[in-house]
Amino acid sequence: MTEYQLPRGTQDVLPASWRLRARVLDAARARFEAAGFGRITTPTFEHTELYHRGVGEATDIVSKETYTFEDRGGRSLTLRPEGTAGVARAFITHGMHRESLPVKLWYADSMFRYEKPQAGRLREHVQLGCEVLGSELATVDAEVITVQAGIYRDLGLPDLVLHLNSVGSGAARVAYRDALVAYLTPFAGELDADSQARLASNPLRILDSKDARTREIVADAPKLPEFLTEDDRAHFDELTALLTIAGVEYVVDPLLVRGLDYYTRTVWEFTSSALGAQSTVGAGGRYDGLIEALGGKPTPSVGFGTGIERIVLCLEALEAGVPDRTVEAYVGTRPEAGAEARATAFHIATALRERGRSVELDLAGRSAKSQQKQAAKLTTVVRVLVDDFGAEMFLRSGFEGIALPTVIDAAIGQVDAQLTAAAATS
RNA sequence: GUGGCUGUAGCUCAGCUGGUUAGAGUCCUCGGUUGUGAUCCGAGUUGUCGUGGGUUCGAGUCCCAUCAGCCACCCCA
Structure with missing residues (x-):
């Protein structure tokens, strides 16, 4: 394909x-x-x-x-x-x-x-x-x-x-180069092929050749520092x-x-x-x-x-196994809930982002269980689940969902406050 | 540019000496269990076996070519 x-x-x-x-x-x-x-x-x-x-x-x-x-x-x-x-x-x-x-x-x-x-x-x-x-x-x-x-x-x-x-x-390099060529020329036949070619074009590079015999020869060559x-x-x-x-x-x-x-x-x-x-x-x-x-x-x-x-x-x-991305909050909707619940979730997510929070919104229509898994994978601090009767907030450590206020600004404020508190303790 | 190894589901890989509808784990989706999640159980989606030729009744499995990746050299960041 x-x-x-x-x-x-x-x-x-x-x-x-x-x-x-x-x-x-x-x-x-x-x-x-x-x-x-x-x-x-x-x-x-x-x-x-x-x-x-x-x-x-x-x-x-x-x-x-x-x-x-x-x-x-x-x-x-x-x-x-x-x-x-x-x-x-x-x-x-x-x-x-x-x-x-x-x-x-x-x-x-x-x-x-x-x-x-x-x-x-x-x-x-x-x-x-x-x-x-x-x-x-x-x-x-x-x-x-x-x-x-x-x-x-x-x-x-x-x-x-x-x-x-x-x-x-400049001058030191030229002098050294000449000395090096003079030293190496008698050994020319023993150098590796690449180094032989460099003898004419770029003799200094012969110094860091990895060829064993070349290295032996180079070991006794004039030393660059002496020409400085x-x-x-x-x-x-x-x-x-x-x-x-x-x-x-x-x-x-x-x-x-x-x-x-x-x-x-x-x-x-x-x-x-x-x-x-x-x-x-x-x-x-x-x-x-x-x-x-x-x-x-x-x-x-x-x-x-x-x-x-x-x-x-x-x-x-x-670092292997570090999560690809993380986000502070995950806002999802019960899949059986209607458009109104989705709108509420969208409202909460965008409002939190306006406050500078990183928020993932369920866009796949996943099951509630799957949303929890997603949220866990993103290492969120809180998860918010909205259905037709209201919204609940889940903390990572707690078992019980916390019912959020039905007034949406108050709900947003409570989630935001929770994130602030979590950031303070970590 | 030289020499070598490899190329099968998104990822990691199994497919012995060529033989009917190509597999596992993982991932993903759905469901069940568990007072969130994880764990555990069940179900499901995904592949023209890198590509193109050839040999053969028949090739993922052999041969050739080609493309790509990896290793060493070379070089360099």
């Missing part, structure tokens, strides 16, 4: 799943607002060139995972594969370098990558993240990481580990000291390199053991050269992105 399947790697987000998503978005918004970030939305697609220049031709994301198409006007456009390039472009487009720097922006939008799907890896996924543009202070790195850690902490994500490293600024300049090192040391002040635990991982070309100095990654191979929950880094590379003024910046679906996966692992 499935005439139409979902396109590969896409999903419908149903109400049960939205409960957790909404919680993630709320936590993020609260943390970003507390830190003075403003929200930004950039287009879902940009000129293809932006991503080639911004993210990097050699990266997998751009070279083999983009959704690129030509529109009816012959322009080459690409669905957003990551968040930073678009925000950087907007920064330039709107001349934000004239504002008081740094500019602090956050977003929550769909990203599109043509990948082979797996749990926690979709072709369209929603990423929330932020960018701070226009300051090279380590304080900014620390603030951004602390906000990210705070979101996870508020959500109660278990067993997250923050991996932290510095890949150095004094300034790089001081920047990193300041960052780690600030994280300690904020109470954010981290692990320095000298082999951590990120897949996007634009990173300089600080790079990091939060991983969770609840996620299998797609263990990265969120990651970020500093990109001091990006804005300039895109034609703006030199603007040192930092940001991170984190996948909502992966966070939700972690949360689901945490």
